Amino acid sequence: MRIQEFQKLIEKIYLARDKARGRDGTFVWFVEEIGELAKALARPKPDGGKNLREEFADVLAWLATLASIAGIDLEAAALEKYKKGCPKCSSTPCDC
Secondary structure: OOHHHHHHHHHHHHHHHHHHHOHHHHHHHHHHHHHHHHHHHHOOOOOOOHHHHHHHHHHHHHHHHHHHHOOOOHHHHHHHHHOOOOOOOOOOOOOO
């Protein structure tokens, strides 16, 4: 699945509710998910990494919905910034 397809899927599932909550309220939820990801990264993975995968997926979903609320195509934005490699030195891998 491409990033754009994932963003559209998240829009179908959550965009109406997230738009009603607003950008600022949705951003708070996004930050909370980042905190949960940080906790999952910091502790041992007795579940084979299942919780870690779920937290990465949650962060991506909240990022996608924030981009949608802001009218940003996340895939296009990422490609535009990184298609030539590092935005500063244009190298892949980065030489900065």
